[in-house]
Amino acid sequence: MSVSLKECVKGHVDNIAPYSPGKPIEILEQQLGIKNALKFASNENPLGPSPLAIKAIRESTHLWNRYPDSTSFFLRQRLSEQFGLSMDQFVIGNGSNELIELVCHLFLGPGDEAVVGHPSFPMFKIAIDLMGAKSVMVPLKDHRFDLGAMGRAVSPRTKIVFVCNPNNPTGTIVTEPEVQEFMRTLPESVIVVFDEAYHEYVQHKQYPDSLRYLKEGRLVVTLRTFSKVYALAGLRVGYGISSEEMIALINRVRMPFNVSCVGQVAALASLDDKSQLSRSVKVNSEGMAFFERELSAMGLGTVKSEANFFLVDLKMDGRTACDELERRGLIVRSMGPFGLPGSFVRIAMGTQRENERLVEGLKEVLGGRKPKKGKGPSRKDHVEIP
Numbered sequence: 001m002s003v004s005l006k007e008c009v010k011g012h013v014d015n016i017a018p019y020s021p022g023k024p025i026e027i028l029e030q031q032l033g034i035k036n037a038l039k040f041a042s043n044e045n046p047l048g049p050s051p052l053a054i055k056a057i058r059e060s061t062h063l064w065n066r067y068p069d070s071t072s073f074f075l076r077q078r079l080s081e082q083f084g085l086s087m088d089q090f091v092i093g094n095g096s097n098e099l100i101e102l103v104c105h106l107f108l109g110p111g112d113e114a115v116v117g118h119p120s121f122p123m124f125k126i127a128i129d130l131m132g133a134k135s136v137m138v139p140l141k142d143h144r145f146d147l148g149a150m151g152r153a154v155s156p157r158t159k160i161v162f163v164c165n166p167n168n169p170t171g172t173i174v175t176e177p178e179v180q181e182f183m184r185t186l187p188e189s190v191i192v193v194f195d196e197a198y199h200e201y202v203q204h205k206q207y208p209d210s211l212r213y214l215k216e217g218r219l220v221v222t223l224r225t226f227s228k229v230y231a232l233a234g235l236r237v238g239y240g241i242s243s244e245e246m247i248a249l250i251n252r253v254r255m256p257f258n259v260s261c262v263g264q265v266a267a268l269a270s271l272d273d274k275s276q277l278s279r280s281v282k283v284n285s286e287g288m289a290f291f292e293r294e295l296s297a298m299g300l301g302t303v304k305s306e307a308n309f310f311l312v313d314l315k316m317d318g319r320t321a322c323d324e325l326e327r328r329g330l331i332v333r334s335m336g337p338f339g340l341p342g343s344f345v346r347i348a349m350g351t352q353r354e355n356e357r358l359v360e361g362l363k364e365v366l367g368g369r370k371p372k373k374g375k376g377p378s379r380k381d382h383v384e385i386p
């Protein structure tokens with residue numbers, strides 16, 4: 001007897017499109033038989049982790065045969081000192097991604113709704129849909145979350161609103177006055193998840209302090225990560241900040257040992273390295289300014305971003321542009337899967353030399369020129385891992 005899995009699987013799972021990640025460097029190199037490919041596709045930190053994190057990882061080998069501390073005690077303790085909040089207001093996730101799913105697990109089921117801007121980080125919709133709930137997608141306005149429209153999309157069935165600030169893939173933010181007005185009119189029973197994966201990069205003076213609403217007693221979860229400015233994406237560590245009651249609930253649906261001991265010690269050590277943090281932010285803003293100059297000289301407009309990536313309209317088919325760039329060992333992200341017009345691509349920051357190589361590649365592709373032969377700068381030349 002042959003059984004069709006399609007008949008067995010939960011109905012709503014059948015409609016979920018899997019997350020489509022940026023292509024790993026090693027795979028592109030193997031596919032094309034090239035070396036020194038560069039990745040600008042996943043909003044990572046090109047400088048690599050803090051030397052303090054690397055030292056802590058090296059010194060952690062005696063922990064590897066044991067299960068990790070399931071409560072991430074020392075990391076939560078350190079975060080509680082940094083934020084002046086209780087340790088029980090923090091939960092550590094296998095990336096902030098896991099925490100998005102856990103919050104959805106807690107509050108969403110069939111018949112419930114969650115509101116999110118569109119386009120935004122695809123995992124919001126995937127996690128909502130996974131629970132059999134309805135994702136209410138509210139179009140962005142001028143590439144920014146339209147909090148007014150999102151407030152109007154809230155219904156009696158709405159349990160969660162996701163505010164991605166800065167938003168991925170646009171890099172734009174919503175401001176303090178906008179959030180204040182949104183929170184004023186939002187029913188108090190609706191949970192607001194502020195995803196602040198790119199928080200540390202933001203320079204804008206009106207960037208809101210989401211923790212303020214937590215302190216006012218609102219149902220708020222703030223998500224941050226060690227994957228971006230702390231350059232630990234491969235180790236999968238993110239954290240959530242909320243009320244003790246909310247965190248206790250999240251811990252009920254969290255699997256034990258969700259964060260490796262290596263991730264925990266690396267994240268802890270990273271928090272001590274303020275100079276790596278400011279260097280990462282500086283390299284990022286210099287890179288942003290470089291791209292803005294170069295791309296505007298090429299007649300291309302970029303969306304003003306507060307994060308470590310930006311959107312650009314290449315005025316040609318984005319997928320073709322990405323393929324052509326990949327032939328040159330340059331990985332950027334086409335925005336079709338995010339639901340943006342096909343000519344948009346998203347570019348994450350590299351080091352200055354990497355950025356220069358990408359601009360050269362873009363000039364070739366947009367000018368219809370063939371890839372230049374010869375060796376570009378090696379990623380190993382300047383990814384500064386001691």
Ligand SMILES: Cc1ncc(COP(=O)(O)O)c(C=O)c1O
Binds near residue numbers: 042167197
């Ligand atoms: C807005 C946003 N939230 C969350 C994440 C997930 O990050 P993490 O590596 O912490 O799971 C990303 C990753 O790209 C992101 O862009």
